Amino acid sequence: MPFQNEIKDNEIIVFADTSLFSKDSIFKCLYWYGDKFHTNVSFADSNTFRVSVKPISTNRLSQQEQENLLLKLERDLVDFNLRDIVTKETQNVRDLLIAKAFSNGEFDELPPGDVSDPVGFNVNQLKND
Amino acid sequence: MIDAKPDRKSRKFREIDQFDLNEKSQYYLLPFRFHRITDEKEIIVNEVGDYLTLSNGTFERIVKRQLDKEKDAELYGDLIANFFISEEPIPPLIDVLATRYRTKKLFLNYFTGLHIFVISLRCEHTCHYCQVSRVTQNRDLYDMSIANIDKGIEIMFKSPNPHVTMEFQGGEALLAFDNIKYAVEKAERIADEVGKGLTKVICTNLALINEEILEYCKEHEILISTSLDGPKYVHDKNRHKPHASSYELAIKGIELSRKILGHDRVSALMTTTKLSLAYPVEIIDEYFNLGFQGIFLRNISPYGFALRTDKSKYETEKFLTFYKKALDRILEYNFSGHYFTEDLAKIFLTKILTPFNVGFVDLQSPAGLINGVVVFNYDGGVYATDESRMLAEQKDYTFKLGTLDDSYNDLFFGKKAQEIAQLWANEALTGCSECAFQQYCGADPVHNHATQGDMYGFRPNSDFCQKNMEIIRYLIVLMESDNRIKKIFESWAKTATH
Numbered sequence: 001m002p003f004q005n006e007i008k009d010n011e012i013i014v015f016a017d018t019s020l021f022s023k024d025s026i027f028k029c030l031y032w033y034g035d036k037f038h039t040n041v042s043f044a045d046s047n048t049f050r051v052s053v054k055p056i057s058t059n060r061l062s063q064q065e066q067e068n069l070l071l072k073l074e075r076d077l078v079d080f081n082l083r084d085i086v087t088k089e090t091q092n093v094r095d096l097l098i099a100k101a102f103s104n105g106e107f108d109e110l111p112p113g114d115v116s117d118p119v120g121f122n123v124n125q126l127k128n129d
Numbered sequence: 130m131i132d133a134k135p136d137r138k139s140r141k142f143r144e145i146d147q148f149d150l151n152e153k154s155q156y157y158l159l160p161f162r163f164h165r166i167t168d169e170k171e172i173i174v175n176e177v178g179d180y181l182t183l184s185n186g187t188f189e190r191i192v193k194r195q196l197d198k199e200k201d202a203e204l205y206g207d208l209i210a211n212f213f214i215s216e217e218p219i220p221p222l223i224d225v226l227a228t229r230y231r232t233k234k235l236f237l238n239y240f241t242g243l244h245i246f247v248i249s250l251r252c253e254h255t256c257h258y259c260q261v262s263r264v265t266q267n268r269d270l271y272d273m274s275i276a277n278i279d280k281g282i283e284i285m286f287k288s289p290n291p292h293v294t295m296e297f298q299g300g301e302a303l304l305a306f307d308n309i310k311y312a313v314e315k316a317e318r319i320a321d322e323v324g325k326g327l328t329k330v331i332c333t334n335l336a337l338i339n340e341e342i343l344e345y346c347k348e349h350e351i352l353i354s355t356s357l358d359g360p361k362y363v364h365d366k367n368r369h370k371p372h373a374s375s376y377e378l379a380i381k382g383i384e385l386s387r388k389i390l391g392h393d394r395v396s397a398l399m400t401t402t403k404l405s406l407a408y409p410v411e412i413i414d415e416y417f418n419l420g421f422q423g424i425f426l427r428n429i430s431p432y433g434f435a436l437r438t439d440k441s442k443y444e445t446e447k448f449l450t451f452y453k454k455a456l457d458r459i460l461e462y463n464f465s466g467h468y469f470t471e472d473l474a475k476i477f478l479t480k481i482l483t484p485f486n487v488g489f490v491d492l493q494s495p496a497g498l499i500n501g502v503v504v505f506n507y508d509g510g511v512y513a514t515d516e517s518r519m520l521a522e523q524k525d526y527t528f529k530l531g532t533l534d535d536s537y538n539d540l541f542f543g544k545k546a547q548e549i550a551q552l553w554a555n556e557a558l559t560g561c562s563e564c565a566f567q568q569y570c571g572a573d574p575v576h577n578h579a580t581q582g583d584m585y586g587f588r589p590n591s592d593f594c595q596k597n598m599e600i601i602r603y604l605i606v607l608m609e610s611d612n613r614i615k616k617i618f619e620s621w622a623k624t625a626t627h
Contacts, residue, residue, distance in 0.1 A: 031559060079163070079165070085192050097226055
């Protein structure tokens with residue numbers, strides 16, 4: 001039976017499929033809740049993260065505040081997962097870019113394609129003449 | 130022989146199919162970051178600070194490869210042209226992007242430029258938020274000695290930077306004017322010998338300024354930087370001077386300085402206090418009416434005496450409300466044809482709208498401390514920033530790099546500098562590493578330490594993060610919502626890069 005996101009005893013609980021959400025993205029997301037909430041990540045089962053936040057303050061959240069918080073957490077988890085995809089997919093290009101930026105030109109390459117003049121003159125031929 | 134091709138439809142441009150090398154909507158992501166800026170809009174910012182604002186949900190579509198090259202032709206083209214996606218695993222123009230990245234980090238090429246000499250800790254003001262000053266006549270204890278001035282100058286000229294700035298601070302720097310003269314003349318001689326550029330600045334409340342001092346400043350091309358917190362009823366309450374009006378002395382000093390040095394040789398800085406928060410419009414009007422071309426809306430520094438007085442405590446939220454009201458007023462002046470800037474916005478806008486960066490100590494990554502600025506304290510201590518020496522007045526020596534007796538290498542590349550360097554790049558800090566505004570912001574280990582107790586900092590309740598994130602977001606939203614504002618902001622950024 002699939003898990004349902006819920007609000008229970010002043011605690012917001014969200015479930016995330018481990019095949020869709022990375023552990024890194026969940027921790028990065030919860031980092032931003034750490035100033036006002038107790039945060040917890042555990043496994044609901046072998047394929048599901050159980051993510052929960054509970055206010056540090058002893059004041060109970062109103063029903064509306066709890067519902068807004070649930071929505072925010074659900075949205076933030078998706079956002080951070082997408083960010084994590086970009087970060088991981090682009091890590092090599094980013095490393096290459098920064099290495100090139102600070103390399104003083106030793107890794108520079110000529111741009112691909114032939115050098116040509118947009119007006120239509122054959123630049124290579126001009127050079128040879 | 131020239132080979133012309135008359136069969137072309139246009140001699141100026143190639144056919145469009147020449148540029149479209151990949152018919153499929155198959156693309157690779159390039160490094161970029163994402164943030165929601167309003168309920169309807171999101172922003173993506175690439176590794177060199179170029180941004181695109183998009184309607185909600187677009188970021189998800191980009192990442193999930195749901196863009197269609199034909200149906201989303203304009204967006205697709207923008208993403209390719211601005212290095213957000215590429216049709217090849219490594220973009221053909223990666224060297225262009227690398228050059229742009231290098232340009233953004235150009236400030237690293239020169240190393241320390243600003244050398245602050247705390248020439249005296251003595252002061253005749255008793256400002257309630259002042260971090261360091263002493264009302265005393267004891268010159269021996271609170272003035273920088275000639276020996277320490279000599280050592281400071283020697284270290285300053287060891288900087289690899291081809292142009293160094295020597296800034297005299299206090300206390301009230303003019304209480305030690307003889308020592309300033311000595312330092313200026315010695316530094317000028319050495320600058321000539323070694324062929325370095327030298328800028329000299331005196332930071333003063335102007336209470337002691339007179340024609341003789343200003344004639345000297347004129348002869349030696351010394352800039353004056355003063356403090357003006359707003360109208361008289363704000364300034365005099367913030368900056369208390371026994372038996373006199375600090376405001377009237379400052380205004381008189383500004384007028385005299387402009388008369389002798391020239392209008393643009395005098396700048397003023399304001400500090401926002403709890404009292405100032407009620408007067409955003411009046412403070413802007415004061416600066417405008419005095420003929421300044423801009424204002425730097427600085428929130429009060431969280432150091433030294435400033436934090437300990439309830440009088441100066443206020444929340445970042447209140448500062449942001451104040452900031453936005455003040456910015457509205459500034460924009461009104463611009464709408465009516467005047468050029469008047471807000472200088473914090475100008476720094477952000479230069480980073481957002483131009484290929485360049487700004488060498489502003491608090492908003493750099495790697496941080497400006499040591500890389501851009503160093504402080505020689507009156508007692509011979511060497512500190513990473515001005516704020517670091519203020520912490521030292523509270524017996525917190527975390528950012529003391531050493532003393533003027535230490536070697537250049539020990540001060541600038543020693544154990545302390547290496548320890549700070551672990552945490553001075555926002556690219557590598559939790560919370561900042563995936564922040565969309567990373568390229569526009571900076572790292573400030575001193576601020577983190579002073580306000581949160583450790584250099585690393587905790588972004589969710591950091592006032593530095595809260596303030597910068599909101600101001601950057603607000604500037605972008607303003608630009609995107611009103612083309613007139615965008616043109617004004619572009620003119621601010623344009624002048625900043627000249």
